[in-house]
Amino acid sequence: MEKRIFRAMSLLMLLTTLFVALLWGVTASLRLPDDSRERLRTVRVTLLDSEGTVLFDSSADPRGLENHLDRDEVQQALAEGYGESRRFSQTLQADSYYYAKVMEDGRILRLAFTADTLRAQLLRQLPLALAGLALSLGFAALLAKRLTRSIVDPINGLDLFGPPPEGYHELIPLYRRIEAQRRELSRQLAEMEGRSATISAITENMREGLLLLDPRGRVALANGSVLRLFGQTGAAGKSVLQLCRDPAFTAEVKRCLAGEKAECTLQLKERTYQVLLNPVFREKEQSGGVVFFIDVTERHIAERQRKEFSANVSHELKTPLTTISALSEMMSEGQVRQEDMQRFAGRIKQQSDRLVNIVEDIIRLSAFDEGRAEGEMERVDVGELCRGVLDSLKDKAGERGVSLRPMGEEALILWGNRRMLDEMIFNLVDNAVKYNREGGSVTLSWERSGDECLIRVRDTGIGIPKQHQEHIFERFYRADKSRSKKTGGTGLGLSIVKHVAEYHGGRVEVESTEGEGSLFTCRLPLSQQPGTA
Ligand code: ADP
Numbered sequence: 001m002e003k004r005i006f007r008a009m010s011l012l013m014l015l016t017t018l019f020v021a022l023l024w025g026v027t028a029s030l031r032l033p034d035d036s037r038e039r040l041r042t043v044r045v046t047l048l049d050s051e052g053t054v055l056f057d058s059s060a061d062p063r064g065l066e067n068h069l070d071r072d073e074v075q076q077a078l079a080e081g082y083g084e085s086r087r088f089s090q091t092l093q094a095d096s097y098y099y100a101k102v103m104e105d106g107r108i109l110r111l112a113f114t115a116d117t118l119r120a121q122l123l124r125q126l127p128l129a130l131a132g133l134a135l136s137l138g139f140a141a142l143l144a145k146r147l148t149r150s151i152v153d154p155i156n157g158l159d160l161f162g163p164p165p166e167g168y169h170e171l172i173p174l175y176r177r178i179e180a181q182r183r184e185l186s187r188q189l190a191e192m193e194g195r196s197a198t199i200s201a202i203t204e205n206m207r208e209g210l211l212l213l214d215p216r217g218r219v220a221l222a223n224g225s226v227l228r229l230f231g232q233t234g235a236a237g238k239s240v241l242q243l244c245r246d247p248a249f250t251a252e253v254k255r256c257l258a259g260e261k262a263e264c265t266l267q268l269k270e271r272t273y274q275v276l277l278n279p280v281f282r283e284k285e286q287s288g289g290v291v292f293f294i295d296v297t298e299r300h301i302a303e304r305q306r307k308e309f310s311a312n313v314s315h316e317l318k319t320p321l322t323t324i325s326a327l328s329e330m331m332s333e334g335q336v337r338q339e340d341m342q343r344f345a346g347r348i349k350q351q352s353d354r355l356v357n358i359v360e361d362i363i364r365l366s367a368f369d370e371g372r373a374e375g376e377m378e379r380v381d382v383g384e385l386c387r388g389v390l391d392s393l394k395d396k397a398g399e400r401g402v403s404l405r406p407m408g409e410e411a412l413i414l415w416g417n418r419r420m421l422d423e424m425i426f427n428l429v430d431n432a433v434k435y436n437r438e439g440g441s442v443t444l445s446w447e448r449s450g451d452e453c454l455i456r457v458r459d460t461g462i463g464i465p466k467q468h469q470e471h472i473f474e475r476f477y478r479a480d481k482s483r484s485k486k487t488g489g490t491g492l493g494l495s496i497v498k499h500v501a502e503y504h505g506g507r508v509e510v511e512s513t514e515g516e517g518s519l520f521t522c523r524l525p526l527s528q529q530p531g532t533a
Contacts, residue, residue: 001151001168008147016140023132031125044096044112048074055107068110073100077108089114209273209293213240215286217257229268229293252277256289271297305475312476316358316490320351327351354488361492364423365475368499375417382412382421382446382453389425390444393433401438404429408446414453414524416504424500425455427493428520432459434487435480435518448526452506455522464512472510473498497522 047056052069054062068074076083077100089096095115102108154165160178164171203210209226213219222235222243230243240253244266252262256277266273276292327348330336336344367373383406390404397404414421425444432442440460447454464472468479476491478484484491494508497520501508506524 001170004151004167008151012140012143012147015143016136019139020132020136023135027128027132031128039113042113044114046110046112048108048110050078050102050106050108052108071098071100071110073098073110074108076100077102077110207295209291211235211240211243211291211293212280213253213257213289213291215257215288217241217253219243220288226293229273249275253289253291256291257286259286265296266293271295272300273297309475312491313358313362316476317355320354320358323351324348324355350488354490357488358490358492361490361496364496365492365499368496368503373420373499373503375420377415377417380414380416380418380421382414382455383408383410385418385422386425386444386446386455389422389429392426393429396430397433397442400433400436401440402433402436403441404433405441405443406445407443409448412446412448412453414504414526416524420500420503424497424522425457427497428457428522431489431493432457432461432518432520434489435459435483436461440517451526453524453526455524457520458517459519460517463514463516463518464510465514469510469512473508 043058045056045058046054046068048068049055052067052071052074054065054068056062057065072085072087073083076085082099082101084100085098087096087098088094089112097113097115098110099112100108100110154168158165158171160175161182164175203221203223206223206225209229210221210223211219211226212221217240219235219238219240222232226243227233227235232238232243235243241250244250246266248264249266252264252275255262256279259279261279262277264275264277266275272295274294274296276294278290279286280288280290327344331341331344364373386408387406390406394404429442429444436442436459442460443456443458445454445456445458462480462483464479468477471477472479473494475495478489478491483489498508501522501524504524506522509521509523510518511521512518
């Protein structure tokens with residue numbers, strides 16, 4: 001490239017000089033005759049005698065002119081034959097150049113040329129000179145442009161990924177640096193892509209929602225869980241307020257973006273989320289915040305149920321204990337007559353039984369909760385089990401005028417825990433008797449339906465109002481409180497039924513019409529149990 005520029009500059013100078021010379025030569029040769037004539041016309045001729053007296057002058061009347069003997073050129077000519085000088089001519093009022101020569105006859109011929117004439121000539125030639133200059137400059141500019149383009153064009157069209165163009169070897173170090181930088185960039189890009197893929201894999205597979213905010217509260221990153229949570233397909237660049245406008249949440253976001261750790265609970269689509277907000281600092285400067293959304297619904301429900309259960313247990317235990325305490329106090333203080341003693345003792349026994357029942361039910365439920373409810377699995381004849389339950393409740397049903405009806409196929413064998421299944425059927429039939437009416441009936445049926453064993457308990461009792469039906473399997477929930485308590489119910493029977501059905505891989509359903517009766521259906525899978533026919 002250096003060579004190219006040098007060559008171009010040299011060419012520019014050479015061609016411009018040639019052009020100027022040519023221009024000057026042509027104009028000079030064209031103007032030469034006129035100029036010569038003009039210059040000749042302006043030459044002043046003076047003839048002096050040997051004494052210096054002016055005999056003739058082409059520009060002035062010789063009579064008015066003083067003696068010229070003292071003139072430098074005249075003095076010099078008299079001494080050497082010819083003389084020259086330059087001075088200001090008083091006659092012409094201009095700088096003049098003089099040439100004097102002594103002729104053979106002793107007279108002196110003097111020629112003078114005034115600078116004024118020279119200036120006038122120059123001025124006359126000025127437009128032409130200026131035109132020539134402009135032409136030369138134009139020519140030089142045109143040439144410079146073409147040469148510049150011939151140098152610059154290959155640079156503009158550089159292919160930085162190929163070899164440098166011919167004649168530009170100065171660019172080789174630049175090419176090498178670019179190549180090295182390109183390699184470094186590719187390496188960094190691959191590293192970044194790898195890191196980004198790892199981060200995406202982690203964030204996308206997280207169950208927790210992850211949100212990265214910039215300092216102005218705009219979303220820099222939102223993982224799939226967050227997008228699903230807020231029903232969005234993309235959130236990058238959006239304000240966090242566009243995702244969620246919950247006042248508690250937005251207040252905590254503000255705190256986080258102000259550099260504080262924050263936490264709140266968010267209720268979304270019937271689920272509860274614990275939201276943890278942490279400010280992010282980069283080189284001591286806050287650069288945004290990171291927000292985690294953790295689904296704590298189950299924990300929340302379990303917590304609530306635990307609290308409710310504790311409160312219920314205390315309440316359920318307190319009632320019979322208070323009765324027992326009051327009755328025994330009265331008895332110990334001799335306030336009870338001898339003939340009432342037996343009745344009081346009977347009531348104490350009844351309340352104690354109730355306490356025992358509650359405690360036993362709680363122990364059973366706790367065993368299910370903690371996964372400790374393990375019992376021996378065996379082949380259970382469902383018909384035999386059902387008939388046994390009906391037999392044990394025969395007297396109770398008889399007391400209330402309720403008839404019990406078994407209805408089922410023979411030899412229906414289930415793989416299960418006999419004690420648990422017995423308790424499940426007992427609780428259902430016991431309820432059907434308890435919540436029945438005088439002269440009503442209870443039908444216990446069992447049958448195979450596809451891969452399932454269906455055990456049904458149908459009664460003609462009081463029925464369960466619609467609004468209670470979805471709650472009756474909850475612990476201590478009673479649709480009919482007074483009858484439950486009067487009949488010694490713990491409010492835990494149906495919870496145990498549900499747990500036993502689930503323990504055997506099945507479920508329990510209820511259909512009921514208030515005032516007409518209820519139907520409880522246990523569906524237990526047969527397929528899982530080996531050896532059942
Ligand atoms: P309880 O010990 O009170 O009977 P359960 O858990 O067995 O407790 O039943 C819960 C509630 O469901 C009962 O209090 C009762 O109101 C209602 N219930 C259960 N079975 C029947 C039924 N067959 N007919 C009407 N109501 C019933």
